[in-house]
Amino acid sequence: MIPEATNLLHAMLVMKELDAALARLQKGDNISPTKCRPEEIVDTVEKLRWRILDVTSLMRSSVTFVSLEQPETAVSRWSRAKIRVAKLVKGLCVDEKAQKLVLKYWLEAIDPCHRYGGNLHLYYVEWLKSQSPQPFFYWLDFGDGREVSLDQCPRISLQDQCIQYLGPKEREAYEVIIECGKLVYMRSGCPVDTPEDTKWIFVLSTRRKLYVGEKKKGLFQHSSFFAGGATIAAGRLISCNGTLQVIKLAFMCYMVVQWPLSSTGREFRGDIRFLEGHHVDLSHVKTFPLDDDVPPPPPPPPRRNAPPEERRDSETVRTPPRKNPSTADNPYDANNL
Incomplete structure (x- = not known):
């Protein structure tokens, strides 16, 4: 054995x-x-x-x-894939409009060690280039790729940066309720207070429960709360003694279609209007639709009457690149992981 x-x-x-x-x-x-x-x-x-x-x-x-x-039989392959898919879509049965993890973090969620998804993605691309018949995780830890160490992410960094995934009991310590318009931890009764020079993140579950914790790069992030499962909303916030001051949408871990706060900042879109329902005063809450971890947007299209040089430059930028393992729309095959 x-x-x-x-x-x-x-x-x-x-x-x-x-x-x-x-x-x-x-x-x-x-x-x-x-x-x-x-x-x-x-x-x-x-x-x-x-x-x-x-x-x-x-x-x-x-x-x-x-x-x-x-x-391995086809039935076995589908059985293995089913375990992974269940990990990623947990919560969608409660709310089909919930946000799923972005592709880069799929690997993190189904990795037994929950190594940081960005690091795993680099090794996944290397595995694709090797054209190995071995499944990715076997290749990475026990097979032909067990000695591979990349310059962008040395093997020691891959092994050290493991994301904490919370179980049901551990999650209870992060649950926040709203009392008299203030954010309060349900278990301890302490108000949510986010010190300066720290980043605090939140997620809203498909069952409309709010969870807040301190972000620790490479250790604790949005995907930690529900072990990679789906959420209604995710982002960052600033709170002073329970009073919400700033709320910011995060794009890094979860697929977001629309910023959950309206343009006025006074109400949440759809199912997250519960903040107003719990008498949270949003009139003085600053809202930001972008996270500072998000790369800058692509350059705007050329002007209609732009000079030839500008049009040529824009056309060069807009030419769709050839797809490779790192830029494919959906590079992960659940049966080969």
Whole structure:
């Protein structure tokens, strides 16, 4: 049995033990007097169980299947693809208009280690160039590409920058409710306060729950809250002692069709009007439709009566480039990851 298959078996056994421990804790059995309260132990066990389940399912769909002696069937390929798709479209059954992750971050969501999507994309392009028959994640970690290290992203950076994906219990610490028009963390009761020189991000779930946390580059971002699942809105905000001051739309992780705030900044588009419904005063809230991480827009088209030199330059810029692995509309094939 190859090492990754052994790791999978170990994870399954650990999960079985965690299930048994959780059952005992919930019944109040065999709890020795310690500084930890029983409910805290239950929360810890549930967090570990969710994480092991997440890693195990993704390993099985991306790496371990290669150890099978028999050739993979079409049914098996579709089964693996289904696991990945379910990870990306989670939440769409609640609201079909929710925003999905942009393509670059698909790899991050289905990676068992959840390495930063921008880094994984660079290695994905390298894998395409190699024309290897091995699936991407197997190639990257166990196959022919395991020794590959790119100048743009050395292997050590790829391995170190792993995004934290929250489980259901961990997410509760970030949930925000609105009391008397102010943003307050539901669990602690503390108002949302965003210190200067820090970036704070928010997401709105398909069930209309708001989550706020500090952004940490390469560690914690919008996709962290729902483990890559769909959202209604995502962006950045500034809040002083619970009073919302600035709200800013983010384009980096999620596909956004329209800025959720109207041009007046007084109400949210569609389903996120809940802010006004909870008596949040938006009259003094500054709104920005662009994130500073977004690249500048393309140059405008040439003027109708522009001189020939300007038209030639514009035509050169506007000539559609040949598609390559890094610029294809949808470069990711779920069956080959």
